[in-house]
Amino acid sequence: xxxxxxxxxxxxxxxxxxxxxxxxxxxxxxxxxxxxxxxxxxxxxxxxxxxxxxxxxxxxxxxxxxxxxxxxxxxxxxxxxxxxxxxxxxxxxxxxxxxxxxxxxxxxxxxxxxxxxxxxxxxxxxxxxxxxxxxxxxxxxxxxxxxxxxxxxxxxxxxxxxxxxxxxxxxxxxxxxxxxxxxxxxxxxxxxxxxxxxxxxxxxxxxxxxxxxxxxxxxxxxxxxxxxxxxxxxxxxxxxxxxxxxxxxxxxxxxxxxxxxxxxxxxxxxxxxxxxxxxxxxxxxxxxxxxxxxxxxxxxxxxxxxxxxxxxxxxxxxxxxxxxxxxxx
Amino acid sequence: xxxxxxxxxxxxxxxxxxxxxxxxxxxxxxxxxxxxxxxxxxxxxxxxxxxxxxxxxxxxxxxxxxxxxxxxxxxxxxxxxxxxxxxxxxxxxxxxxxxxxxxxxxxxxxxxxxxxxxxxxxxxxxxxxxxxxxxxxxxxxxxxxxxxxxxxxxxxxxxxxxxxxxxxxxxxxxxxxxxxxxxxxxxxxxxxxxxxxxxxxxxxxxxxxxxxxxxxxxxxxxxxxxxxxxxxxxxxxxxxxxxxxxxxxxxxxxxxxxxxxxxxxxxxxxxxxxxxxxxxxxxxxxxxxxxxxxxxxxxxxxxxxxxxxxxxxxxxxxxxxxxxxxxxxxxxxxxxxxxxxxxxxxxxxxxxxxxxxxxxxxxxxxxxxxxxxxxxxxxxxxxxxxxxxxxxxxxxxxxxxxxxxxxxxxxxxxxxxxxxxxxxxxxxxxxxxxxxxxxxxxxxxxxxxxxxxxxxxxxxxxxxxxxxxxxxxxxxxxxxxxxxxxxxxxxxxxxxxxxxxxxxxxxxxxxxxxxxxxxxxxxxxxxxxxxxxxxxxxx
Numbered sequence: 001x002x003x004x005x006x007x008x009x010x011x012x013x014x015x016x017x018x019x020x021x022x023x024x025x026x027x028x029x030x031x032x033x034x035x036x037x038x039x040x041x042x043x044x045x046x047x048x049x050x051x052x053x054x055x056x057x058x059x060x061x062x063x064x065x066x067x068x069x070x071x072x073x074x075x076x077x078x079x080x081x082x083x084x085x086x087x088x089x090x091x092x093x094x095x096x097x098x099x100x101x102x103x104x105x106x107x108x109x110x111x112x113x114x115x116x117x118x119x120x121x122x123x124x125x126x127x128x129x130x131x132x133x134x135x136x137x138x139x140x141x142x143x144x145x146x147x148x149x150x151x152x153x154x155x156x157x158x159x160x161x162x163x164x165x166x167x168x169x170x171x172x173x174x175x176x177x178x179x180x181x182x183x184x185x186x187x188x189x190x191x192x193x194x195x196x197x198x199x200x201x202x203x204x205x206x207x208x209x210x211x212x213x214x215x216x217x218x219x220x221x222x223x224x225x226x227x228x229x230x231x232x233x234x235x236x237x238x239x240x241x242x243x244x245x246x247x248x249x250x251x252x253x254x255x256x257x258x259x260x261x262x263x264x265x266x267x268x269x270x271x272x273x274x275x276x277x278x279x280x281x282x283x284x285x286x287x288x289x290x291x292x293x294x295x296x297x298x299x300x301x302x303x304x305x306x307x308x309x310x311x312x313x314x315x316x317x318x319x320x321x322x323x324x325x326x327x328x329x
Numbered sequence: 330x331x332x333x334x335x336x337x338x339x340x341x342x343x344x345x346x347x348x349x350x351x352x353x354x355x356x357x358x359x360x361x362x363x364x365x366x367x368x369x370x371x372x373x374x375x376x377x378x379x380x381x382x383x384x385x386x387x388x389x390x391x392x393x394x395x396x397x398x399x400x401x402x403x404x405x406x407x408x409x410x411x412x413x414x415x416x417x418x419x420x421x422x423x424x425x426x427x428x429x430x431x432x433x434x435x436x437x438x439x440x441x442x443x444x445x446x447x448x449x450x451x452x453x454x455x456x457x458x459x460x461x462x463x464x465x466x467x468x469x470x471x472x473x474x475x476x477x478x479x480x481x482x483x484x485x486x487x488x489x490x491x492x493x494x495x496x497x498x499x500x501x502x503x504x505x506x507x508x509x510x511x512x513x514x515x516x517x518x519x520x521x522x523x524x525x526x527x528x529x530x531x532x533x534x535x536x537x538x539x540x541x542x543x544x545x546x547x548x549x550x551x552x553x554x555x556x557x558x559x560x561x562x563x564x565x566x567x568x569x570x571x572x573x574x575x576x577x578x579x580x581x582x583x584x585x586x587x588x589x590x591x592x593x594x595x596x597x598x599x600x601x602x603x604x605x606x607x608x609x610x611x612x613x614x615x616x617x618x619x620x621x622x623x624x625x626x627x628x629x630x631x632x633x634x635x636x637x638x639x640x641x642x643x644x645x646x647x648x649x650x651x652x653x654x655x656x657x658x659x660x661x662x663x664x665x666x667x668x669x670x671x672x673x674x675x676x677x678x679x680x681x682x683x684x685x686x687x688x689x690x691x692x693x694x695x696x697x698x699x700x701x702x703x704x705x706x707x708x709x710x711x712x713x714x715x716x717x718x719x720x721x722x723x724x725x726x727x728x729x730x731x732x733x734x735x736x737x738x739x740x741x742x743x744x745x746x747x748x749x750x751x752x753x754x755x756x757x758x759x760x761x762x763x764x765x766x767x768x769x770x771x772x773x774x775x776x777x778x779x780x781x782x783x784x785x786x787x788x789x790x791x792x793x794x795x796x797x798x799x800x801x802x803x804x805x806x807x808x809x810x811x812x813x814x815x816x817x818x819x820x821x822x823x824x825x826x827x828x829x830x831x832x833x834x835x836x837x838x839x840x841x842x843x844x845x846x847x848x849x850x851x852x853x854x855x856x857x858x859x860x861x862x863x864x865x866x867x868x
Contacts, residue, residue, distance in 0.1 A: 071491075073494065095820075157638065162641075171578055269640070272828045273820075273825050274829070285820055289462065291466075
């Protein structure tokens with residue numbers, strides 16, 4: 001990530017050497033940099049150890065995608081099967097296609113409805129005049145993030161379920177009850193709204209932090225120039241937020257095929273698999289439950305690779321548009 | 330049934346689910362599994378000899394599959410074992426629970442006393458029954474299986490090969506007369522032992538359940554009595570009319586806690602999972618009457634007589650509905666009868682178990698008999714050198730009703746975990762909290778119908794079984810193993826389609842296409858595997 005050589009190149013491109021050769025920033029050797037940054041690196045060590053132990057080391061387990069893996073035999077004794085497990089991706093397996101269809105539908109819904117929600121909420125919060133009120137509202141909005149999905153699903157059942165609060169009221173006041181929880185057609189809308197309810201408040205944190213960094217004097221200058229509130233929001237607030245929005249969007253693309261495992265698994269019995277099976281539950285149902293570990297691992301592996309490719313290409317595109325993206329090579 | 334899913338993550342009765350699904354919970358085995366050793370081994374196995382425990386005589390002795398019943402716990406229970414069986418070395422156990430987690434060992438007087446009486450330090454890892462399948466699989470994959478582990482055979486793919494690699498072959502210790510060394514294990518009926526045999530070897534001990542897994546329709550006898558309803562309905566029409574009569578959705582009262590699809594299927598005389606026609610195994614899915622039963626179910630759903638959350642709620646919640654009167658009927662297993670009393674209920678609370686009438690009237694239909702074993706417990710191959718000590722451990726936990734060991738393992742220590750009402754033990758709060766260690770799923774005695782302090786409830790349970798069990802229809806594939814069924818049975822099962830039809834998303838006529846799809850996706854393989862297993866029964 002060193003940007004040190006850039007000025008040198010810039011000078012070079014201008015075509016003429018400066019008269020007094022100021023010492024060009026010498027590229028330090030690997031060892032020198034290590035010595036210079038030793039304390040910082042030491043501080044990073046525990047984090048690196050955690051990432052290696054819990055993220056990189058388990059990746060090795062993906063070899064079972066190329067095995068006829070049996071848990072009682074272990075990785076060493078299970079037979080190798082080459083690419084046999086990957087055949088399911090190309091032979092039009094109806095269950096996998098159904099899971100893929102549901103996943104993509106939910107991904108699309110989440111991109112359209114879930115992703116922008118915290119941005120809008122952050123803008124609203126930011127426009128609240130009273131600091132105290134804002135803090136209270138924020139705390140309330142953060143809370144659902146800390147509820148586990150089991151609790152949250154139970155809460156939704158208590159409120160929207162067939163014998164829940166809403167339907168009790170409807171029935172006692174002589175109306176027809178609404179079938180929301182057990183309705184396969186409403187399932188995708190239901191899980192999307194659950195995600196919005198649970199995580200929108202929490203996701204505003206980053207956006208609010210960025211908003212706090214925007215230079216106040218820009219607003220003053222704009223209002224002196226006669227810009228309306230709307231134009232200020234568009235030209236100052238949103239453009240200030242743009243890098244972080246793009247960064248989060250790229251990261252989101254990476255796990256766009258993970259649309260919620262526990263949340264969906266918990267609610268699967270009510271609506272059936274046709275409506276609710278997604279790639280993650282497919283992997284679980286076939287692997288851990290059904291014992292087809294190799295096939296499940298193959299599907300999971302391909303899913304991970306697709307996510308990686310999405311992140312990399314989105315990052316490239318972001319660079320092409322002159323944005324920072326997630327990182328620079 | 331709609332709740333075909335194995336997960337039931339929000340909790341709930343595994344047993345009820347499995348039997349409601351029309352699938353046997355256990356497919357015990359006698360045929361060869363994937364990569365198993367010797368197919369010929371299926372024949373010629375001598376199951377452990379049944380030697381009934383003579384130290385206690387029940388008040389009502391069950392015949393023809395009916396579980397015996399006792400009104401009072403004996404005043405001076407005798408010991409069935411002589412001294413602690415333990416070798417003093419630690420025993421690690423992985424098993425199941427359906428109760429809230431108990432306090433840890435250092436804060437659990439019951440656990441400490443159990444260790445003292447057993448003569449073993451005992452480490453038990455208890456997993457909620459709904460999560461057990463995946464916990465077991467990860468323990469296997471991680472090489473972390475303890476000395477003793479519970480297995481739900483219907484949930485474990487490649488079970489015969491797994492057992493061969495990981496479990497001790499107990500045949501020489503238990504087969505035939507050898508079991509006499511463990512007299513309390515010898516008290517387990519032969520039917521239950523069939524589910525421990527894989528590739529012709531005994532790989533575990535069964536946890537017997539008699540007729541308890543059988544599903545029946547419960548009705549609130551006390552409340553219905555007030556309305557003048559004392560008899561089960563005599564036909565499908567009467568049942569539908571009764572359901573409508575009992576439903577008052579404005580005051581949140583419904584006739585049914587969930588749609589009792591098995592009960593409806595029984596009315597139409599649909600077989601219990603599978604049937605044998607001219608020596609050929611046929612799936613109940615293919616029965617012509619299926620569409621009639623589904624149509625009847627759809628009508629009940631459309632009439633709004635089923636609790637609106639019936640498809641989502643776990644069986645524990647459905648029990649509370651019955652206990653508090655918001656539903657008057659629900660289907661559940663025989664073993665649930667006493668469990669209803671664990672929920673807040675009025676003193677007058679009484680249940681009746683109703684036989685299904687023939688759909689067109691003119692008699693009752695047989696119910697579907699449940700599996701005689703709920704799970705098995707195997708001994709880790711790594712602990713093979715201690716197998717006799719571990720079998721003695723299991724022998725102790727299999728102490729039958731009427732013994733002092735049974736009193737202790739179910740009710741703890743007098744004055745601490747239970748008090749006596751007459752001679753009947755009643756759990757204290759401390760007892761309720763500490764006792765749920767799951768040891769009843771590690772080893773257990775044959776079921777005894779017993780409702781402490783309520784002899785009339787005990788009698789009602791025994792009578793209901795006497796009416797329903799002797800004529801009950803057994804599933805011919807029970808204690809048979811089909812690899813495809815374990816791997817795919819649930820996933821390709823018809824549960825989703827049933828749900829769609831009952832909730833009106835698909836027409837009843839979609840059933841035929843669904844069955845054809847099921848057969849192609851694995852149903853035919855399941856049939857063939859079961860057929861093969863049936864044609865080569867254990868000796």
